[in-house]
Amino acid sequence: MAQCVTHKKCFPSREFAEDVLIEAQTTYEYAFGSGPIAVYQCEDCGYFHLTSRGPMSERLAQHLANGSIRRQREANQWLDKLKRK
Numbered sequence: 035m036a037q038c039v040t041h042k043k044c045f046p047s048r049e050f051a052e053d054v055l056i057e058a059q060t061t062y063e064y065a066f067g068s069g070p071i072a073v074y075q076c077e078d079c080g081y082f083h084l085t086s087r088g089p090m091s092e093r094l095a096q097h098l099a100n101g102s103i104r105r106q107r108e109a110n111q112w113l114d115k116l117k118r119k
Contacts, residue, residue: 036081044081048073051082052093058084059094060106 036044045051051073058070070084072091097103 036079038076038079038081038083040076040078040083042076042083044076044079044083045073046081048075048082051084052091055084055091055094056097056103059097059103060110063107 036046038044043054045054055070055073062069068086070086071094072085072088073082074085074088075082094103
């Protein structure tokens with residue numbers, strides 16, 4: 035994986051970074067107003083990073099609005115419960 039002087043994780047494309055952004059939203063339960071909400075291209079390394087600042091990614095907003103993030107989060111919770119048995 036590429037390295038950046040910012041020490042943030044680097045993603046090769048906007049699409050890949052947005053996939054990671056959506057996956058993070060389904061995996062972790064961020065407090066209101068925290069956690070990554072967008073993707074940007076770094077001026078230092080040229081790769082893409084996640085950010086909790088600025089306007090929310092349109093793709094993330096669509097997934098939140100249509101409930102797919104909530105459904106995937108619930109599915110992940112059930113998988114965790116089943117793994118513990």
